[in-house]
Amino acid sequence: MGAAITGSVAVGEGDRWSDIDLAFGVSGELAPALARWTETLYRNFAAVHHWDLPSRTSIYRVFLLPGWLEVDIAFTPADDFGPFGPTWRTVFGRTTQLEPSAPPVGDHLIGLAWHHALHARVCIERRRSLQAEHWISALRGQVIALACLRLGYPTSYAKGAHLLPDDLTAQLEATLVRSLDETELRRALKAVIALLVRELERTDPALTARLQPMLTELTQPDEKTLRTGVDPPSSRSTS
Structure with missing residues (x-):
């Protein structure tokens, strides 16, 4: 298991318009973690809607909260959990060195x-x-x-x-x-x-x-x- 803060907030560049971006390394199947966090966001934070964006082995679940606050949570198998860009701050857990995405051609x-x-x-x-x-x-x-x-x-x-x-x-x-x-x-x-x-x-x-x-x-x-x-x-x- 692991957790990280990502996006602009991770490098001290966030402002009142910034999303909340999190990443979790998950042991085992992703589905149970997705279900638990989805329930939490709706029950405790009054989420209005969500949708999924698959990327590599990760699933990004994107939530809309009241006040137009967007919360993006990446759920990734533990073996693939690691920085995928410069805007990453590990909170706990072990990270993996990932191959950088290919630059645009x-x-x-x-x-x-x-x-x-x-x-x-x-x-x-x-x-x-x-x-x-x-x-x-x-x-x-x-x-x-x-x-x-x-x-x-x-x-x-x-x-x-x-x-x-x-x-x-x-x-x-x-x-x-x-x-x-x-x-x-x-x-x-x-x-x-x-x-x-x-x-x-x-x-x-x-x-x-x-x-x-x-x-x-x-x-x-x-x-x-x-x-x-x-x-x-x-x-x-x-x-």
């Missing part, structure tokens, strides 16, 4: 970026304004992740976004979708694609030279510039 982030750009344009052509807005916003997230990767900041969940330089943050403002009007969707998509190209130029000029002409096609008003294999507007789903 630039090609993966770039692939998601062009994927999101393509599907944003397809949704605009299909007159699916809300879905188009979703993909434009998702593309912005990939641009942020790529910039964070380049600068050595956290890439997931925009955790490094507040560390980006002001000039880049100012350019990101232009990529926000201000309405669901088709003209506005096309404007926002063009803005975020331009920012993506500039970010790619900083890290991989050769790849940029291959991708930029195709990305530029997505900003052109004539849908005939797209490949003929794109499904017509009557299609029921974006593949």
Whole structure:
């Protein structure tokens, strides 16, 4: 058995908005420990809801308490109990040295970026304004992740976004979708694609030279510039 405090509080960076993050090393099956702690959170702390997030051999049970307090508890087999990042403070028990998670790969982030750009344009052509807005916003997230990767900041969940330089943050403002009007969707998509190209130029000029002409096609008003294999507007789903 073991216990640890994790998250921002573990390294003295918590504030009144921080979650409570705990980790337990469990001997035997995880299910009984999950059940006991779930009962405790509902009975003693008036939990409103919970859900599970599996990761490696752990199960993170995420609780919502009154006042919008989030409590995240990781239940891990004792043999795998150990720091999975820098925000960890062991309370008791023996810990295991774990292999660090693989860092994000630039090609993966770039692939998601062009994927999101393509599907944003397809949704605009299909007159699916809300879905188009979703993909434009998702593309912005990939641009942020790529910039964070380049600068050595956290890439997931925009955790490094507040560390980006002001000039880049100012350019990101232009990529926000201000309405669901088709003209506005096309404007926002063009803005975020331009920012993506500039970010790619900083890290991989050769790849940029291959991708930029195709990305530029997505900003052109004539849908005939797209490949003929794109499904017509009557299609029921974006593949």
